[in-house]
Amino acid sequence: MSFQTIFDFRCPTRLINGPGSIARLPEFFSKRHKVLVVTGKNLQAAGIVDQVTTVLKTAAIPYTVYDGVETNPRARSVSSGLRQYEKEKCGAILGLGGGSPMDVAKMIGVLATNGGRIDHYLGLNKVEKDLPPLVCIPTTYGTGSEVTPFAVLTNPKTKNKDPVISWKIAPQVGILDPELVTTLPAAVGAPTGMDALTHALESYINLMAAPVTDGIAMQAIQLVGANIRLACANDHEIQATENMLIASALAGIAFSQTRLGNVHAMSHPVGAYFDVHHGTANAILLPYVMEFNLPARVEKFAHIAALLGADTDDMTDYEAAHLAIETVWELNGDLDIPETLGPVGVKASAITPMSKAAMQSGNIAVNPRKTAQRDIEQIFKNAL
Secondary structure (H helix, E strand, O other): OOOOOOOOOOOOOEEEEOOOHHHHHHHHOOOOOEEEEEOEHHHHHHOHHHHHHHHHHHOOOOEEEEOEOOOOOOHHHHHHHHHHHHHOOEEEEEEEEOHHHHHHHHHHHHHHHHOOOHHHHOEEOOOOOOOOOEEEEEOOOOOOOOOOOEEEEEEOOOOEEEEEEOHHHOOOEEEEOHHHOOOOOHHHHHHHHHHHHHHHHHHHHOOOOOHHHHHHHHHHHHHHHHHHHHHHHOOOOHHHHHHHHHHHHHHHHHHHHHOOOHHHHHHHHHHHHHOOOHHHHHHHHHHHHHHHHHHHOHHHHHHHHHHOOOOOOOOOHHHHHHHHHHHHHHHHHHOOOOOOOHHHOOOHHHHHHHHHHHHOOOHHHHOOOOOOHHHHHHHHHHHO
């Protein structure tokens, strides 16, 4: 029996892309509502926040900047942002940055209209009221949060990353402007780009995949394979950078419909326990999980190899499937991503609790190969 027989596709976010597209930003905010710009201190220092707020200022749209978002954000990032939203009498929100600022922007919006504490909304469809006007502008290649119904919160006590899941939190507008991203350091661009690849690949092979998402995910995989090296090589590859932003958004659209798989189930506790960058954790774990999943998706793995640019001519599907894993290893190597979790601080002593946490993820259920806790433990051991 099929895992699912009815497919429900949604993508409520309006996407604007192209160099200089932040100039369109005033179209989506009213001059009557002050905008809370949610971002991080690193983007303030890089001058990217100023580029965006200058557009608002020129259009006479009032704004205030909240730059208190932390990596792997906790509830305090959300509550602090909400206090500023309320103190400044804001009526709209702009998420600017990687996945953390965009997720925090969504969660501030949840509390602004629904009240209470953010932990009350963890889980599926607990958000009842629409959010204030919300626009998201990604400045990394990875999360696709500008199009997804997810926002992830780290719980330092349980060492879990828990999601708010509701189509009500999907941004009304996402703006993909490569001019904001060309100077992204390779140390950030590489893992966030591999995050996008992981999103697309897991969406493509999992149990909820369907023809409409397969097409979207395949395009994302191909774009990452063709552009990530060049986009990370220097600060001037505007077309490669734009293609990476598009790939990330496409991957976000795909996994919003299908969920993900074992890589994300495992990377979330890695981030929660050891504060490892989410994209780095995904990139390191991806080939190990692919090795585990290969028997369940030989034909699709063979196709992934070709999408990533590998020469699969005269190969059997099984040979090409193994080549897909080798191609991901090569990609990680070219991007200076560690081969194992040890160099990023992960300890073997945490394998059991991280594995237990991974098994609580809904992504385990849609992984293409049935997975027990002992399987997760073995993958972690292999990756160490």
